[in-house]
Amino acid sequence: MMSTHIKSLIGWAKHSSSTPADTTGGHTIARLSRIRSIGFKHLVPWILPILFLSGWQWAASAGLITHRTLPQPSQVLKAFIQLTQSGELWTHLKISFGRALLGFAIGGGLGLILGLITGISRLSEQLLDTSIQMIRNIPPLSLIPLVILWFGIDETAKLFLVAFGTVFPVYINTYHGIKSVDVQLIEMAQSYGLRGWPLFRDVILPGALPSILVGIRFGLGFAWVLLIVAETISASSGIGYLAMNAREFLQTDVVVLSILLYALLGKATDLFARHLERHWLKWHPSYQKGGA
Amino acid sequence: MKYASASNSSFGVRITLRHLARHFGSQQIFTNLSLDIEPGEWIALVGRSGCGKSTLLRLIAGLDSAQSGSIHIGHAHPAASSTQSPDIRLMFQDARLLPWKSVLANVGLGLTGNWQDKAQEALQEVGLAEHAHKWPSQLSGGQRQRVALARALIHKPHLLLLDEPLGALDALTRIEMQQLIERVWQRHRFTVILVTHDVQEAIALADRIVLLEHGRVGLDQTIPFPRPRARGSAEFAALEASILERVLSHAAGTEPVFPHPPSSIVPSTLRWAL
Numbered sequence: 421m422m423s424t425h426i427k428s429l430i431g432w433a434k435h436s437s438s439t440p441a442d443t444t445g446g447h448t449i450a451r452l453s454r455i456r457s458i459g460f461k462h463l464v465p466w467i468l469p470i471l472f473l474s475g476w477q478w479a480a481s482a483g484l485i486t487h488r489t490l491p492q493p494s495q496v497l498k499a500f501i502q503l504t505q506s507g508e509l510w511t512h513l514k515i516s517f518g519r520a521l522l523g524f525a526i527g528g529g530l531g532l533i534l535g536l537i538t539g540i541s542r543l544s545e546q547l548l549d550t551s552i553q554m555i556r557n558i559p560p561l562s563l564i565p566l567v568i569l570w571f572g573i574d575e576t577a578k579l580f581l582v583a584f585g586t587v588f589p590v591y592i593n594t595y596h597g598i599k600s601v602d603v604q605l606i607e608m609a610q611s612y613g614l615r616g617w618p619l620f621r622d623v624i625l626p627g628a629l630p631s632i633l634v635g636i637r638f639g640l641g642f643a644w645v646l647l648i649v650a651e652t653i654s655a656s657s658g659i660g661y662l663a664m665n666a667r668e669f670l671q672t673d674v675v676v677l678s679i680l681l682y683a684l685l686g687k688a689t690d691l692f693a694r695h696l697e698r699h700w701l702k703w704h705p706s707y708q709k710g711g712a
Numbered sequence: 713m714k715y716a717s718a719s720n721s722s723f724g725v726r727i728t729l730r731h732l733a734r735h736f737g738s739q740q741i742f743t744n745l746s747l748d749i750e751p752g753e754w755i756a757l758v759g760r761s762g763c764g765k766s767t768l769l770r771l772i773a774g775l776d777s778a779q780s781g782s783i784h785i786g787h788a789h790p791a792a793s794s795t796q797s798p799d800i801r802l803m804f805q806d807a808r809l810l811p812w813k814s815v816l817a818n819v820g821l822g823l824t825g826n827w828q829d830k831a832q833e834a835l836q837e838v839g840l841a842e843h844a845h846k847w848p849s850q851l852s853g854g855q856r857q858r859v860a861l862a863r864a865l866i867h868k869p870h871l872l873l874l875d876e877p878l879g880a881l882d883a884l885t886r887i888e889m890q891q892l893i894e895r896v897w898q899r900h901r902f903t904v905i906l907v908t909h910d911v912q913e914a915i916a917l918a919d920r921i922v923l924l925e926h927g928r929v930g931l932d933q934t935i936p937f938p939r940p941r942a943r944g945s946a947e948f949a950a951l952e953a954s955i956l957e958r959v960l961s962h963a964a965g966t967e968p969v970f971p972h973p974p975s976s977i978v979p980s981t982l983r984w985a986l
Contacts, residue, residue: 607775608808611801612822612863622821626812703812705849 491673496680499673508662509681516647516658517685519575523582524643528636531587535594535635539628540620552591560585560646564653573654578647585646586639593635597628629700637693644686659685724752724903725785725798725870727772732781734767741767742927745781754897754904756918758911758959763924765907769873772905773802785871801864803877807856809848809863816844819862827866834862838892854885858892865896872897874906878913890917894939911955915948916941923959931958 473493479485480492491499503509534552538545560581571577601624609623651660659678666674701707727749734741741764749755757765770776772783785798809818820831835841838858848856857877864872874893878886894917897904908914914921915935923931933955937948 604804604806604808605810608804609810609821611773611775614822618822622813623810626810629812703847703849708847708850 487672488670489672491676495673496676499671499677503662503674503677512657512659512662513681513685516651516660519578519651519658520582520640520643520647520685520689523579523647524586524640526579527583527586527643528590528639530583531590531592531635531639532594532632534587535591535632536598539595539598540624549595552588556588556592561649564649568654578650578655581650582643582646586643589638589642590632590635593631593638594628597631597635598624600631601627630697630704633693633697633700636696637690640689640693641686644682644689648682723870723901726751727871727903727905728782728784729772730782730784732768732771732778732783734764734771734776734778740927742778742781745924745928747922747929749903749905752901752903754906754917754919756914756921757905757907757924758909758914758921758955759924759930760959761909764927765924766875768924769802769875769905769907772871773800773873775802798870799867800871800873801867801869802873802875803857803860803864805876805879807848807853807860809856809859811848813848814844815840815846815848815851815859818848818859819866821863823866830866831862834866835859837865837896838862852885854881854889857881857889861893861896865900868900869902871903871905874904874908876907876909879909886913891940893917898939911952911959912943915952915955916943921955923955925959931955 476485476490477493480487480490487495500509534548538548538552563581563584567577567580571580605623605627606619609619614622647658648660651658652664655661655664659681663675663678666672666678698707727747729745729747732742732745745768757768759765767776771778772785785800809815810821813821816828816831816835819834820827823830832841832844835844838861840855840858840862843851843855848859851859860877878889881889890913893904904918906914906918911921915937918935921931921933921935922929923933933951935951937945942948
């Protein structure tokens with residue numbers, strides 16, 4: 421049933437998009453380029469979210485969506501203002517953010533170190549890689565019962581889950597990045613007398629950096645996913661706790677607010693990772709002249 | 713490989729190759745190759761693909777080793793200091809610049825101390841002083857090769873090995889680059905070994921053309937023309953034609969262009985590649 425529904429949606433999308441594009445394609449392109457030249461291109465990514473929100477507000481206030489299903493966006497905003505004024509929001513936000521960052525720092529740092537070691541040394545690759553690949557295939561969330569037995573429901577449990585889940589994206593991308601550094605560049609650098617640390621610092625690490633940063637972005641995204649689960653299962657603080665607590669009192673506005681906060685926090689960390697990319701990869705052709 | 717004593721001058725080295733043999737598995741590259749190169753001489757190695765030109769260059773550069781025979785690289789005046797080994801620099805078909813380092817830092821690769829001024833000077837010599845702070849990806853192919861040349865020159869090499877460094881450039885950039893390397897060579901007088909497919913390039917630049925075939929020196933031809941050489945002249949063209957003929961005639965005997973004559977294809981045996 422589900423699949424037929426999706427198919428009909430796709431069919432509808434294909435059908436409806438083909439007609440206007442055929443008739444006014446040239447016109448649309450001309451208008452788009454004008455918008456871009458004025459400098460509105462920063463607004464374009466926000467068109468869909470704004471349309472979505474206003475549609476939602478209209479549907480909720482017209483009674484198409486009951487409050488038990490979804491609150492009005494304006495109610496979510498009101499909850500946001502109330503929680504901000506009471507200081508509650510800020511406390512929970514800080515705690516969740518701290519958990520995600522600390523967990524990622526431990527997991528990502530470990531992944532980076534392991535990836536560097538196995539990427540550079542053939543012996544440690546043989547020693548470690550098979551074991552790491554086996555542990556990698558354990559879904560982090562399947563560890564929850566064990567984690568609760570080991571650490572109870574306090575901070576360590578959440579940090580452990582986040583760290584465990586973020587080791588592997590960073591590890592794999594670091595390892596792969598080092599393995600894919602151009603051998604010809606290494607040969608050239610060696611012929612210019614670079615050995616050991618200078619060879620690593622000037623050739624291997626910068627060559628692996630694009631891939632390492634991809635791993636960091638994946639890892640940060642995954643850190644939030646794991647933290648949400650950890651916080652909704654067992655916590656006495658954090659955004660997940662805020663949401664679960666509100667559910668008991670049927671406060672759908674606070675629940676939706678928590679979900680939105682997670683989305684914003686995820687976006688914020690992703691922006692941070694992209695900033696790192698822009699800064700460290702400014703030599704890369706795709707990051708020059710603003711990516712154009 | 714054995715190095716004789718090297719002096720501090722940038723004067724080129726003498727190279728003596730004796731009875732070199734190198735094979736990869738069952739494939740013989742050289743069987744018994746001997747060659748003498750004078751200090752400051754410009755040698756062009758020509759020959760068909762797979763004749764071992766690049767292998768010979770890698771042997772001389774020390775990136776590969778021969779199964780038997782000897783390679784001797786040393787100065788004309790062995791009286792100079794015996795501690796310093798001759799500086800050998802290799803230029804490849806691709807520039808092999810580090811994309812994450814500025815042009816200036818690429819030129820100064822492997823140097824310590826106050827290398828910036830020297831690197832700027834080397835860039836000046838290849839005419840790229842104003843591009844010092846760009847990224848390699850912002851340069852054209854010819855400019856990148858000039859950066860690679862500056863990177864080699866900054867070490868004041870005694871021997872410059874060129875492995876088809878101009879092969880990927882367009883015709884005009886190629887001629888510019890040839891003139892640039894010739895100017896630099898005339899100023900510093902290091903020994904040059906240029907591997908090339910282009911007989912015209914070899915005649916325009918080299919003192920001597922060495923043709924490699926069947927693992928031996930097939931032809932050792934001194935180029936008598938004074939520099940700068942006019943490519944249009946009749947003698948130039950005649951020499952180019954005779955060397956090309958020599959390269960092609962010997963190869964044709966051993967390596968037929970068509971294994972089977974085209975007329976033997978029967979239409980019914982053809983299949984559409986769809």
